[in-house]
Amino acid sequence: MKPYGYFPGCSLRGTGAGYEYSLLALFRVLDLPVEEIQDWNCCGATSYMSIDEESAFVLSARNLALAQKAGCKDLLAPCSACYLVLRKTQDYVARYPKIGSHVQESLRAAGLPPLNGVRVRHPLEVLYSDVGLERIRSRVVRPWRGGRVACYYGCQLVRPYDEVDRAHNPTRMDELLAAIGAPTVDYPLKTLCCGGALTGTMHPIGVRMNYILLKEAVRKGAQAVVTVCPLCQYNLDAHQAEIRRKTGTTIDMPVFFFTQLLGWALGADPESLGLKRAISGRKSIAQWFAKESAEADAYV
Amino acid sequence: MLRTLKYQREADPEWARQVSERPGCEGLFSCLQCGACSGSCPLSIYMDLTPRRVIALVREGFRRDALSSMTIWLCASCYSCAANCPRQIHVTDLMYSLKREAIRSRLYPPRLxxxxxxxxxxxxxxxxxxxxxxxxxxxxxxxxxxxxxxxxxxxxxxxxxxxxxxxxxxxxxxxxxxxxxxxxxxxxxxxxx
Incomplete structure (x- = not known):
């Protein structure tokens, strides 16, 4: 089987470290080979796009070209912002001849192959389509003993390209988690923006966006939120202490990456899932996962 | 400060035309002013101008008002406006385009x-x-x-x-x-x- 090309992006090497660990552990358990793209560069995300669109597309295209050079058919982009920019580059190269020729000429000048359609994929969709719910269900070795979770999809993964899941009502994460026996709650805010970079640039407004999402999750009876994007996870995880201080609420809930729950259920080494990287809800995490560890060791 | 009264002579329709030729901004003149963008924007309540009003200003050619609005810096690029626009206008791309022009023209508060x-x-x-x-x-x-x-x-x-x-x-x-x-x-x- 041809390995999936892997584009970590900057967050998975810093604030989103738990995402990278759990993603790679999960793919190992499922025997899906993954190969990191050598010398990948920044995807050209939001901030870069705000200065210079043309070179953002060229920058992004270098990653696609490197993936092709390595012989990959599929390029995994776990971060929603990376996924969107890579996908948008392909789309704009195809739709606008001027952008297309600029990108292809730049690639030629750098000795890279012209773009010819490597597929940009997000792990959520790979697990749903390539692996499938049936196979996931049959591979479960650890029953879920944690609380009810709210599946939060965020924005850029489902908009404007609705290839990973439906734009207005995505359900694939809910289905995957149901397959491992984790109860999910109805969460109408599942595609509302988390505030993105605003927590850094206009902090009070960004944190308010985080609060709206967390409060609604609590109201719907969730004891944890599950995310598919490193920025969503960071925003919802890192600002809970501040939210408690400012609002007088008692919110302290874990914010997971979906790969952590799936990896756990399918028998990945608990140490390899980055669960200790959590900032909030550490008590719940210790309870839900640690009480299993003696039993878990028997499975691994 | 944004005035509610606008003078025709301050508008620059040529600029509006140029904007509408940028990639992703083609739909500018087909906007219905229905407000689906503003209604679905999770940040519009914090904005000085809602996305719908920014579009109205841009297509009339009120360049300075549009570029110095805080709206473009509050946009978190969540694409909610684009996904909900009945005319399939790429509002997010338009915001990006305005951000780039505002930075180039230094039309933002210096320490923002x-x-x-x-x-x-x-x-x-x-x-x-x-x-x-x-x-x-x-x-x-x-x-x-x-x-x-x-x-x-x-x-x-x-x-x-x-x-x-x-x-x-x-x-x-x-x-x-x-x-x-x-x-x-x-x-x-x-x-x-």
Missing amino acids: PAPILAQEFYAMVRKHGRNSEFWLVLRMALRSNPLLLLTMLRNGWDLVRTGRLSLRRERIHGTSELVALSGAGPRPGRAEA
């Missing part, structure tokens, strides 16, 4: 963090090919408001404690390849914006 973040991010990636989160946030704070660093201490400590803060300066090997990718490499002899 959002455009500074964009500029620092751009300079860092142009030079090294990758972004290093810690150094980026540090540079943004130093240039906008160093007191911000105090408010970030708690977050920073949480990240250190959980092993999520990397002080490494990320860079790629192929920086020469970036130069060859004419658009994306460092431009020699030119100070990075």
Whole structure:
């Protein structure tokens, strides 16, 4: 089987470290080979796009070209912002001849192959389509003993390209988690923006966006939120202490990456899932996962 | 300050036409002013002008009003407007286009963090090919408001404690390849914006 090309992006090497660990552990358990793209560069995300669109597309295209050079058919982009920019580059190269020729000429000048359609994929969709719910269900070795979770999809993964899941009502994460026996709650805010970079640039407004999402999750009876994007996870995880201080609420809930729950259920080494990287809800995490560890060791 | 009364002579329809020719902004003149963008925008309640009003100003050619509005810096690029527009206008791309023009024309408050973040991010990636989160946030704070660093201490400590803060300066090997990718490499002899 041809390995999936892997584009970590900057967050998975810093604030989103738990995402990278759990993603790679999960793919190992499922025997899906993954190969990191050598010398990948920044995807050209939001901030870069705000200065210079043309070179953002060229920058992004270098990653696609490197993936092709390595012989990959599929390029995994776990971060929603990376996924969107890579996908948008392909789309704009195809739709606008001027952008297309600029990108292809730049690639030629750098000795890279012209773009010819490597597929940009997000792990959520790979697990749903390539692996499938049936196979996931049959591979479960650890029953879920944690609380009810709210599946939060965020924005850029489902908009404007609705290839990973439906734009207005995505359900694939809910289905995957149901397959491992984790109860999910109805969460109408599942595609509302988390505030993105605003927590850094206009902090009070960004944190308010985080609060709206967390409060609604609590109201719907969730004891944890599950995310598919490193920025969503960071925003919802890192600002809970501040939210408690400012609002007088008692919110302290874990914010997971979906790969952590799936990896756990399918028998990945608990140490390899980055669960200790959590900032909030550490008590719940210790309870839900640690009480299993003696039993878990028997499975691994 | 935004006035409610506008004078025709202050409008620049030629600019509006140019905007409508940029990639992603083609739908500008087909806008119905229905407000689906503003209604679905999770940040519109914090904006001085809603996205619908920005579109109205742009297509009449009120360049300065549109470019100096805080709306473009509050836009978090969540694409909700684009997904909900009955005319399939790429409102988010239009916002990007306005951000770029506002930065080029220096039409933003000088210490506003959002455009500074964009500029620092751009300079860092142009030079090294990758972004290093810690150094980026540090540079943004130093240039906008160093007191911000105090408010970030708690977050920073949480990240250190959980092993999520990397002080490494990320860079790629192929920086020469970036130069060859004419658009994306460092431009020699030119100070990075």
